[in-house]
Amino acid sequence: MTFAVPEYVSAVTDRLRERGFQAYLVGGCVRDTLRGVTPNDYDVATSALPEETVAAFPDPRVIGTGMRHGTVTVLSGGRPIEVTTFRVDGPYRDHRRPDAVAFTPSLEEDLARRDFTVNAMAWGKEGLVDPFGGQEALARRVIACVGEPARRFDEDGLRILRAVRFAATLDFTVDPATAADVHNSTSLLDPVSAERKWAELTKWLCGPAAARVLAEYRDLIEHMIPELRGRALDRRLLASLPPRKELRLAALFSSLPAEEAGAILARFKCDGATRKRVLAALSHKDAPLGTEGERLRLVHAVGWPAAGDVAALQGNAEAAAFLRRAEKDGAPVALADLAVTGDDLAALGAPGGRRMGVLLDTLLLRVIDGQTKNERSALLAAAREMIEQWRS
Ligand code: ATP
Ligand code: MG
Secondary structure (H helix, E strand, C coil): CCCCCCHHHHHHHHHHHHCCCCEEEECHHHHHHHHCCCCCCCEEEECCCHHHHHHHCCCCCEEEEEHHHCEEEEEECCEEEEEEECEECCCCCCCCCCCCCEECCCHHHHHHCCCEHHHCCEEECCEEECCCCHHHHHHHCEECECCCHHHHHHHCCHHHHHHHHHHHHHCCEECHHHHHHHHHCHHHHCCCCHHHHHHHHHHHHHCCCHHHHHHHCHHHHHHHCHHHCCCCCCHHHHHHCCCCHHHHHHHHCCCCCHHHHHHHHHHCCCCHHHHHHHHHHHHCCCCCCCCHHHHHHHHHHHCHHHHHHHHHHCCCHHHHHHHHHHHHCCCCCCHHHCCCCHHHHHHCCCCCHHHHHHHHHHHHHHHHCCCCCCCHHHHHHHHHHHHHHHHC
């Protein structure tokens, strides 16, 4: 079996082995390499205790942030690699136990605590270590719990959501026994923190099979987000959108009033930038985008990124392409883009205060609608006319 490991990663496992410790690549990087996909990041599991890992990598190449849970971040070739001591979860273990976790000298015990068989493989000196049939599950494209699903979900309710998000991101199915317990155990998600759930949900939505999995696990999504009960879900729209979380969230919430979507985003502690963008798209989702003026007016109201989102949500590829071009060309959509300033208008004798604001806005909208060119002389002429009208 060929298994490509980048040099900066093997540098870390080699160093640990030179010091007499066991060191393996584990989890997602093994799964993805076997699938022929470049891993997002590399995790190492080792028999070395955290302080022994720190000692193996002299400063400043080590960040000991997760030490209590056995994790040390090693910078190798400028890239972070998480090195975690072999660990078991559970109160019954008789191992060295700092705070909440217990360390173990056994790789197999470390693999046994992992969630799914495809995530419970390791790659070491001797090749692939696969005690739970991860390779076979990869070949069958199946997500199955390591051990008994009900018990594993009971230990950590987040695994319910993780099973489904991996099905969506890998385009796998969930093994029948695991799937049955996903459906039976949705309430185990309740005590899990909003942040952990949100991270998995957004990964789910951005997966290539997000729409299929949403249809299969409607009960799970509705348990997490009761506002979606009885609401239509546009699977085709969701599947057609690029895999960006703002867009996919807007699609998920497109049947809800924007205020309700806002409350959900707040409840899950969604970051402010994403929240703003999703809500901007949702509150303008039916904006007319037929003419160039209508499209630029939308940009004027919500900015370039959210306007692009609205075009995507409407499935209006022509408008989306126009907006991309217009942004590149620097089409005027804000007061700062106008070829005149408030001072220019004041020099013409325009009134100050609120009326000045109205005058500038009107000029901008005339430019956006193509009635006036964004040129100084044309704008000053238009302004003069309006000032005259006000005076008369
Ligand atoms: P991705 O590429 O999407 O990050 P990943 O497999 O690396 O996928 P992570 O969430 O980064 O997923 O977790 C890394 C590894 O840690 C997993 O592959 C799994 O072995 C283990 N793991 C993570 N979360 C849990 C959990 N809640 N219960 C059991 N094992 C877990
Ligand atoms: Mg990962």
